[in-house]
Amino acid sequence: MxxxxxxxxxxxxxxxxxxxxxxxxxxxxxxxxxxxxxHEDAVVHYQPAAATRLxxxxxxxxxxxxxxxxxxxxxxxxRRFPAGARVEASVAGRPVVAISKTVAGRTQVDxxxxxxxxxxxxxxxxxxxxxQVPSSEFILEAKDWFASFEPPHHLFAxxxxxxxxxxxxxxxPAGYSALMGGRSQGVQHGRPGRETExxxxxxxxxxxxxxxxxxxxxxxxxxxxxxxxxxxxxPIGAGCARTFADHLAATARLYRSTFGRLSKHPHPISVIExxxxxxxQVRQIAGVFGSVPxxxxxxxxxxxxxxxxxxxxxxxxxxxxxxWFGWAxxxxxxxxxxxxxxxxxYMTLVAEESREGxxxxxxxxxxxxxxxxxxGSQTKPIAPVQLGVQAPSAQRRMAGIxxxxxxxxxxxxxxxxxxxxGLAHLVRSLRDSTVGLDDLRSxxxxxxxxNLFDFFNEWLNRPGIPAAFLRRYGMPAPQRAYGQxxxxxxxxxx
Numbered sequence: 029m030x031x032x033x034x035x036x037x038x039x040x041x042x043x044x045x046x047x048x049x050x051x052x053x054x055x056x057x058x059x060x061x062x063x064x065x066x067h068e069d070a071v072v073h074y075q076p077a078a079a080t081r082l083x084x085x086x087x088x089x090x091x092x093x094x095x096x097x098x099x100x101x102x103x104x105x106x107r108r109f110p111a112g113a114r115v116e117a118s119v120a121g122r123p124v125v126a127i128s129k130t131v132a133g134r135t136q137v138d139x140x141x142x143x144x145x146x147x148x149x150x151x152x153x154x155x156x157x158x159x160q161v162p163s164s165e166f167i168l169e170a171k172d173w174f175a176s177f178e179p180p181h182h183l184f185a186x187x188x189x190x191x192x193x194x195x196x197x198x199x200x201p202a203g204y205s206a207l208m209g210g211r212s213q214g215v216q217h218g219r220p221g222r223e224t225e226x227x228x229x230x231x232x233x234x235x236x237x238x239x240x241x242x243x244x245x246x247x248x249x250x251x252x253x254x255x256x257x258x259x260x261x262x263p264i265g266a267g268c269a270r271t272f273a274d275h276l277a278a279t280a281r282l283y284r285s286t287f288g289r290l291s292k293h294p295h296p297i298s299v300i301e302x303x304x305x306x307x308x309q310v311r312q313i314a315g316v317f318g319s320v321p322x323x324x325x326x327x328x329x330x331x332x333x334x335x336x337x338x339x340x341x342x343x344x345x346x347x348x349x350x351x352w353f354g355w356a357x358x359x360x361x362x363x364x365x366x367x368x369x370x371x372x373x374y375m376t377l378v379a380e381e382s383r384e385g386x387x388x389x390x391x392x393x394x395x396x397x398x399x400x401x402x403x404g405s406q407t408k409p410i411a412p413v414q415l416g417v418q419a420p421s422a423q424r425r426m427a428g429i430x431x432x433x434x435x436x437x438x439x440x441x442x443x444x445x446x447x448x449x450g451l452a453h454l455v456r457s458l459r460d461s462t463v464g465l466d467d468l469r470s471x472x473x474x475x476x477x478x479n480l481f482d483f484f485n486e487w488l489n490r491p492g493i494p495a496a497f498l499r500r501y502g503m504p505a506p507q508r509a510y511g512q513x514x515x516x517x518x519x520x521x522x
Contacts, residue, residue, distance in 0.1 A: 029401075057453060061180040062094035063101070064095060065191035065232075066150065073198045074241060080110060086175065087193060088153045090145070094180075096146035101153065102178040107171055108159045112231050116156040126155075136178070165243065165261075165303035167325060169193040170209070170236035190232035198226040198241075204266060205244050207259050207298060209237035209321050223494035234291060235321035235355050242303045248296065251277035255296040261303065268334030271342070272299060275337075276324075279345050279379050286378055287352050288452045290322070290459075297348070298323030301330065317343045319350035342376055349375035356455050360464035365412025366435075369428020371451060374435040378448065393436060396429045397493065397503050408489035411463065426491075434487035437497050441483075442476045450475040 066089040073083045074195040078338050092098045102466035105115070105128075117126040117139045126137045137155075154172075159173050176190075176255055176503075195213070198206035203221060210230030217224050230237050242260040247269060256273035274295050284294070302318065302325050318325040326333060333340060349372040353359070359367035373396070380388040403409075407422040412434075415427045439447045458467055465484065473480050486494055495505045 031331075038144045041099055060094055061098055063098055063177075064091045065089070067175060068191035068194040070194065070196045072196060072206075072239075074204065074206070076164040076201065076204070080113070080160045081164070082159035082161065082173065083156070083190065084159060084173070084175075085156045086154065088155075088177075089150050091150045092145045092147055097146055098180070099141055099144050100180075101139045101141065102180070103137045103139065103155060104176045105137060106173045106175060107134060108161060108168070108173060109135050109157060111135070113158050113160075116154075118154045118337055120151050121412075129300065130367040133304045133521065136419060139499050163303065165241060167238065167240045167300065167302065167320065169238050171318070173239050174237060190236075192232050193227045193229060193519045194231070194237075195227070196237075198228075199223045200226065200241065203243050204241060205246060205259075207240040207244070207257075207300065209235060209239075209295070209298075211293070211295065211322075218348060232377050235297075235351070238320040238323075240298075240300055240320075244301070252281055253277075254294055256299060257296040258299045260299075260301040262301075262330050264330040265334055268330070268337055271337045272333075275341055275361055276348065278383075279348060280322075282379055282382050283349065283352065283375060286448050286452065287375065288355055288455050290351070290455075294390050295322045300325045302327040315343050316340075317347040319347045319354060321355040322351050324348055344378075346372045349373075352455055354453075356459050356460060357463045360467075361464045362413045362465045363463060363468060364417075365415045365427035366431040366465065367468060368410065368415075368430025368431075369424060370435060373428055373432035374447075374451075377432070377436070378444075389436065393433065393501050394503065396433060397498065397501070400426055400429045400493065411490050412488045430491070430493060431488065433493055433497065435486070437487065437494075438472065438476075438483070439481075440500070442478070445474040447472065462494060 068082060068086060068088040070086045073082060077085070090101065111130070114447060115126045115128060115137050117124050117137070119141055124140055126139050126144070128135050128137045130136075132286075139153070140156070141151065148155070155175065157175070168263065171379065183236070194210075196210070198208070200206055202218075202221065205224070206226040208226075208228040208230075210228040213227035213228050213229055217226065228237070240259060242259075242261065244261060246257070246259055247262050247264065248255050248257040250256075251270075251273040254277050256269075256276055258269055258272075280294070280297055284290075288327060298320060299443050300320065301322060316326050316328045318327070324344055326344075352375070353367050353371040357367065377389060380392060401410075403422045403426045407420060407426070409424045409426050409430075412427040412431045415424065419427070435447055450468075453474065454463065454468060454471040457471070465488070469480050469484055498505055
C-alpha cells in the first residue's frame, strides 16, 4: 500500500503544509463553507418537435454542512445547454436571478441564497433549463444532459456534485421510451394520446447517469442471476437475445468478482441499439460498439448482430469493460492508452481465459500482435503515453494493443493476481477520479512489491512491442528501432 499512499500524499502535499502551518501557529483549522444535496427530484419533459427537445426541472434539498452561513450555489450546466438560453431558479419558493458565465465551453450558474443559509439548515432549491439535441432519438452521457453542483471556492470547501438520492421522471409522447443509468422505478402509461412517464432513481455512489430516448423495443431477460435489458429500434430474436444475455451476464459477473463491484445492487446490463441521428453521443470502444456505464451500445442492425453473434463477443466484452476503466475511473492524458484500450482489452483476455483456459492468452497475444502489424502498415504508430484525444482510430487501436500487451508482460513476470489485484485496487481507491499513469503504477507496485518505472518506460514511452516479448511468443522481431525518450512522470524511480 505504501506506493499508492506516496501518490496520495503527493496529491495532498500542499493541503498538508497548510494544516501544518496552522497547527504551528496555534490556530484551529476551519472546516470552511460546504453543503450536501439531501435529495433531488427532476422532471424531464421531452418534445421531439421542439428546438431544444428537452426541458429539465430540478428540485433539490440543500443542507449547509459547513461552519458558516452559505451565500450561494454554483451549478455547472450540461454541455448541450444552448448558449444564451434562459435559466430559471428559485430558493425557498422565491424566484432569484441566476448569474451565468461560460467557462471552458460550459455554462456555470451562480444562484444567490438570500437570506444566507445558516449552518445545519436546509433550503429547497429549484432550477429549470433546456437541453438541445439535434435529432429526435439519441444517447447522451451524463455531462451532456445532467447538471452538476460545484463546491464553494475556498481552500477547505466541501461540496458534492451528486445528491444522496436523485429521482428522475421522464415525460414522453406515445411511441417513445427512455432509459437512464440507475434503477428503474416503473412506467406509468398514459391514456391514448397522453404522455408516458418513465421513473428512475440513482444515488451519489452510482455511476453518472446516461440517457437514451427513442422509439425502442424493450426486452429484458434474466441470465446468471442478473438482468440483461435490450433496447433496439427493431425487434431482436429471442434466440439471439438469449445468446448475448448469457454471454454478457457471465462476463459482467467475472469482471465484478475480479475488478470489484461498483454498487451493492447490480444494475441491469443495458444493450442499446444506436439511433442514427446526429445527437447520439457515446464513447466508441471497439468497431461497432460503444459504451455506457454498465452497458453497451451497438451501431449495426439486430439482424447483422444476430447473424454470427459469437464474432461480436470480444468487442462487446471490451465495451463492457469500459464501465470499470473509462467510467468508474477516467484515464488522464498520459494514461489514455494503458487505462483506455489497454486495460479494457486486458479484461477481455481475463474473460477468455476463464472460459477457455490458459491457452487463450497465447492465442490472443498472437492475434493482437498480428493486428498491430497490419495497422502499422496503414499509420505511424504512437507511444501510448502520447496518445491524444483526437488521435486517429488506427493509432488508438495500436496504442491499446501495445498497452494490453504491457499488462500481459507484467502478468508473465509477476503473476495474474498481481495485475488484477492492482487494477481492482485502483478502481476502489480512485473511483470517480481522473487517473494518471503514476496512479496506475503505484497500485501495481503495491501488489508487485517492485519498482516498475523502467518497465513502464520500456513499454509505454515508445511505439512498438519489445523484441524480448515477441521472442517469448514466437513472433518475429520488429523491423525498425523504437523511438527514444523517457516517460513524462511526476515521480521518478527511486
